Amino acid sequence: MSERPIPLNPLQTLIFSSRWLQLPLYLGLIAAQGVYVVLFLKELWHLMLHATEWTEQQIMLMVLGLIDVVMISNLLVMVIVGGYETFVSRLRLEGHPDQPEWLSHVNASVLKVKLAMAIIGISSIHLLKTFIAVGNLGAPLPDPLPPGTVVYTADGVMWQTIIHCVFILSAIGIAYTDKLMAQASVKNKAH
Numbered sequence: 001m002s003e004r005p006i007p008l009n010p011l012q013t014l015i016f017s018s019r020w021l022q023l024p025l026y027l028g029l030i031a032a033q034g035v036y037v038v039l040f041l042k043e044l045w046h047l048m049l050h051a052t053e054w055t056e057q058q059i060m061l062m063v064l065g066l067i068d069v070v071m072i073s074n075l076l077v078m079v080i081v082g083g084y085e086t087f088v089s090r091l092r093l094e095g096h097p098d099q100p101e102w103l104s105h106v107n108a109s110v111l112k113v114k115l116a117m118a119i120i121g122i123s124s125i126h127l128l129k130t131f132i133a134v135g136n137l138g139a140p141l142p143d144p145l146p147p148g149t150v151v152y153t154a155d156g157v158m159w160q161t162i163i164h165c166v167f168i169l170s171a172i173g174i175a176y177t178d179k180l181m182a183q184a185s186v187k188n189k190a191h
Contacts, residue, residue: 019088026080026088033076040069061129068125075118082111109178116171123164130160 008016047062054062085091085106093099102114134152141151 022083022088026084029076029080033073033080036069036073036076040066040073043069057132057135061132064125064129064132068122068129071118071122071125075115075122078111078114078118082106082114086111109181113171113175113178116167116174120164120167120171123167127160127164130157 043062043066047059047066051059081091081100081103085103086108091103093103102110130152133150134157137152137154137157
């Protein structure tokens with residue numbers, strides 16, 4: 001027998017309905033994902049046109065750029081789907097063959113950890129691109145610099161590495177805090 005919902009007073013109804021104000025935000029993120037699709041296709045086309053002219057290092061940097069776009073798009077999907085499911089309304093995808101595995105047990109804590117891991121993955125790609133590109137760090141620069149040239153400094157590389165490590169420590173802290181909260185919840189239910 002199903003339970004009947006408890007009727008809400010007008011203030012409760014207004015407060016609960018305010019979650020729908022997030023809908024335009026998620027629709028905006030879907031549009032942003034469309035921009036990333038266009039960017040990916042543009043970069044892929046650029047790679048295919050110039051692959052025979054470029055060095056292996058240039059191709060590797062371009063491929064890492066494509067991977068970066070894919071990882072950011074994956075992050076957008078997690079935020080759009082997981083955020084909507086968690087904070088706005090159920091998607092009711094149970095039994096759908098394309099339902100993401102992680103969606104069946106998504107909540108704010110799971111979403112935080114997944115987002116932190118995605119950010120670490122994106123940061124890792126950026127750091128790897130930097131490490132590949134700085135093979136000649138400290139070499140004299142041509143004057144004038146060719147358009148689109150990225151200049152790396154030892155301080156810039158150091159700070160990028162430090163920021164990446166902070167992302168990792170933050171993710172570990174989030175995961176540990178969620179683990180402690182889950183253990184406390186189990187103990188409270190036992191009493």
